[in-house]
């Protein structure tokens with residue numbers, strides 16, 4: 219699909235951003251020139267996916283589209299039991315309603331925000347066990363999304379009997395779309411299983427992760443993406459999927475597992491929250507398009523084209539010396555805002571400020587993945603300033619051209635060139651008690 223995009227004036231953008239309380243989630247899409255808020259549900263479907271929409275029935279129970287979709291999931295991931303949901307967080311809600319209890323501890327390599335939200339809202343604790351390499355944006359290592367086995371072992375040892383499962387996120391979205399190596403996946407699963415702790419793979423960008431394994435882990439260079447994906451899930455107890463990413467559909471998700479007990483348990487929550495178990499919040503036609511999307515997006519050429527575009531944007535930022543999480547990740551560039559707006563104290567949210575500046579500069583909407591999103595500690599209510607403060611430029615799949623990448627890089631360079639004149643950030647006027655970044659109201663200082 220093609221849609222027109224509308225240029226705007228700086229004056230208009232100043233007015234719109236103020237009306238949006240300096241929170242780009244509150245902007246209207248038509249006020250945005252190039253939209254890099256997310257790569258979630260914003261991809262363009264292929265000819266084959268659009269054709270798939272025309273096939274299959276819309277039965278309440280047992281539609282042909284469900285069985286086609288189920289067969290694809292079984293084949294790609296080797297998981298027997300499949301529950302569709304309307305998106306990734308719905309999959310979390312269904313599975314965690316069954317598995318997470320008050321007082322539980324759930325380790326993970328940087329839990330995604332909704333994953334953390336679904337754990338914390340059940341009065342359980344999410345503990346980050348990402349490797350320390352991820353904290354240094356300038357360090358070039360191939361698998362920055364990896365789990366620190368030492369940190370994981372410590373959590374498992376100290377919390378025996380309180381860990382219902384571990385969440386392994388591929389790619390590690392929060393630290394910059396950084397991949398997890400096959401070696402680390404296998405070691406993590408083995409370590410968890412030695413403590414009798416199951417592993418749940420948060421799989422939104424599993425295909426991009428498989429691409430990085432193929433291109434960066436020597437022994438996998440001759441394997442196909444589908445072979446690698448299948449191997450990533452060997453021994454994994456369940457998967458949660460936001461199909462809006464590597465399923466290349468506008469809406470969708472699912473849970474898959476080989477654990478019959480978990481399947482039966484999760485089913486009980488699927489029916490009231492999402493709908494009957496053969497559609498779980500999805501239309502039959504959308505299940506068909508998702509089945510097609512999963513098959514397509516596990517082809518090397520598709521992934522190569524996409525990841526290459528992200529790397530092209532990174533190469534332009536290199537020309538301008540703009541610091542970002544290195545090496546470039548799968549779906550986005552994560553610009554190191556702390557390093558750019560170094561005059562702005564943490565308490566004034568540098569990455570959020572940079573997000574505002576980039577929008578004002580060229581109408582480009584990026585997303586803060588930093589101190590605002592990190593939210594407050596649920597117990598102390600203090601801001602969590604111990605992570606990275608990043609501006610994410612997420613690239614939708616099959617939507618923008620390389621020429622758009624040039625506009626983005628040039629706009630960011632303009633902001634970068636005047637960085638020393640940006641000395642004050644933003645302050646919170648109102649925030650929600652959970653996942654505040656979506657609705658927070660700010661003022662410019």
Ligand SMILES: *Cc1c(COP(=O)(O)O)cnc(C)c1O
Pocket residue numbers: 258305306307308330332333387391420421422423459460461462463470471
């Ligand atoms: C997007 C995402 C989710 C949540 O999925 P939605 O479809 O947005 O509800 C969970 N985990 C990861 C790693 C994600 O990227």
